[in-house]
Ligand SMILES: [Mo]
């Protein structure tokens with residue numbers, strides 16, 4: 087029986103055409119492929135190279151032919167006649183009929199740092215450490231421009247509230263990955279949503295959504311749908327499993343017997359986050375050194391900018407202020423200062439501190455503050471939730 | 483010498499025309515008048531009656547004649563000719579030339595709950611307890627409509643970044659209270675900024691800005707300038723003390739010797755907040771009762787909605803989910819459900835819990851979560867700052 091199953095899997099393995107991946111990635115799940123880079127790689131460069139960017143696949147990577155690719159757009163109202171129609175754009179249409187925009191945006195998985203939550207009390211989900219986050223440049227057509235070209239008018243905002251996305255990735259039953267965002271985010275001039283065909287200046291890699299991925303800056307990775315096949319303007323949220331019964335936050339007192347998925351909103355903007363990438367957890371520091379350099383990343387959802395990162399080397403008793411970086415050294419671009427509410431990219435930070443003289447152990451902790459002065463919570467148990475999402479307590 | 487001073491103060495007391503106030507208010511400062519209601523009053527009604535709404539005055543209350551009142555508007559660019567001009571509107575203009583809009587919005591002082599911070603380590607500022615917050619209906623002209631009527635055009639967004647407000651309240655040297663907000667907030671259709679002439683259906687009370695107060699929903703009280711005299715569209719923030727050298731957040735490691743006000747952004751949107759209004763701190767509970775009802779408020783800045791409040795009666799070890807209210811009982815208005823990002827009003831909450839059987843003491847704690855899944859920090863010391871603003875740790 088087991089052998090038969092294995093045999094069948096080998097011959098018709100839906101993951102057989104998945105792309106090659108960099109061997110340095112730490113694999114959380116092979117099929118579907120989910121993996122993250124070693125933390126120190128994240129702070130080596132302001133822009134995360136695509137090969138090191140975390141891979142979060144829900145399903146097999148689809149093999150899309152760019153020559154025949156069509157993005158379908160449906161406007162589900164206000165009358166049945168209009169709802170019946172569908173607009174479609176080829177990849178060439180998206181590249182040539184709309185101005186090309188480039189933004190730098192950080193994408194974070196809702197489950198980033200789930201392992202910290204899992205350590206204090208069991209949760210269900212992939213055991214991500216701190217690297218299910220990355221920062222890239224994304225180029226493509228503005229989602230807004232494409233929706234307008236497909237016939238969206240400002241009047242539609244009276245009935246339409248959501249923009250649904252369907253991926254071309256499918257399970258064996260033919261169900262596609264799907265999710266939705268608010269129409270207001272999708273259509274806003276300042277929302278900066280893109281139908282991206284490039285990541286870091288090259289065609290999207292297969293693992294990151296080739297040929298088209300919607301980039302929804304400031305919003306959880308799960309809504310940045312890859313291998314985008316269809317867009318639906320609707321009065322309703324996506325009915326998909328991932329919008330309705332996953333990617334939501336709950337109280338620490340909610341368990342699998344009491345959870346009511348309807349009672350919580352779908353995660354969209356993520357809360358303020360930061361983590362220490364170096365020194366690594368449990369690293370030994372040379373006693374002959376007089377100081378140590380601590381590095382990490384910090385980011386907040388909704389375009390809120392990181393305004394400060396505090397670092398402690400005594401477990402949170404006293405703090406110092408880290409130096410923030412919005413680019414690699416010597417590449418600061420004055421024109422790239424984001425407008426308020428459009429700070430889509432992370433800040434890397436570092437701080438060199440004298441080694442405490444007597445301590446045998448040193449507990450390094452970081453916490454970030456965003457432009458709405460939201461802060462990270464001190465500890466994990468009070469934000470623990472059964473799915474292990476939104477894990478943003480101080481990192482130690 | 484002292485007698486002479488007192489004499490002078492009596493005869494030319496700039497506070498002598500301040501209005502009468504309700505005797506139940508707890509006074510933090512008499513001149514200027516700063517006072518807050520007893521906490522239990524806040525959760526008696528969803529809409530805070532104006533007499534109980536906290537008063538936060540920086541200067542004497544100005545005596546404004548509504549018949550001769552003029553609101554001046556200056557657009558400081560892009561050329562000197564235009565910048566030299568000033569538009570002005572009478573109170574009657576504001577009431578009759580623009581559609582009247584009504585919103586329900588919570589206003590919170592940056593210093594609300596400063597006393598909790600002061601308890602753990604000394605801070606500078608008025609010793610507000612938990613009631614420097616209130617929820618009212620505000621009616622008036624949309625700031626957006628008035629700025630457009632004064633000649634603002636979308637092209638101005640290329641050079642203009644801020645909207646400055648000057649109050650008619652002045653110190654002895656003639657300096658007015660002032661502050662500014664982002665132009666994007668002021669001009670946005672969804673920003674809902676009002677030039678309010680009514681609070682809770684009546685003309686603005688003298689303590690709340692008669693005849694005009696700008697309401698900037700989702701933004702700290704300090705930018706909701708009362709007795710509004712002048713609006714300036716500018717490329718720069720307000721140069722006032724309150725914008726530049728006050729109302730900013732700092733690290734717990736920053737003291738009066740090291741503080742650099744230029745290093746932190748002016749507080750605009752406030753972080754997620756909640757507090758317990760009843761039972762009162764230190765209250766004794768009747769042992770013959772089998773349960774206790776805990777009540778409080780919760781609110782977040784930036785139009786982010788409160789999606790959950792967790793309550794603990796064992797100091798934060800275990801939690802229960804409170805019932806949220808967006809109106810008084812029996813007055814739920816389906817049409818008043820706010821659009822995402824426009825949840826300007828607080829939620830009141832309550833929870834009836836069985837009394838722990840054995841405990842001699844019961845420590846009640848609350849913490850709220852907003853629609854971006856931002857949470858309150860566990861403890862106060864790590865968010866302590868020298869001015870005692872942004873005090874939003876769990877309330878106990
Ligand atoms: Mo995710």
Ligand SMILES: [Mo]
Nearest residue numbers: 591592703704
């Ligand atoms: Mo304030």
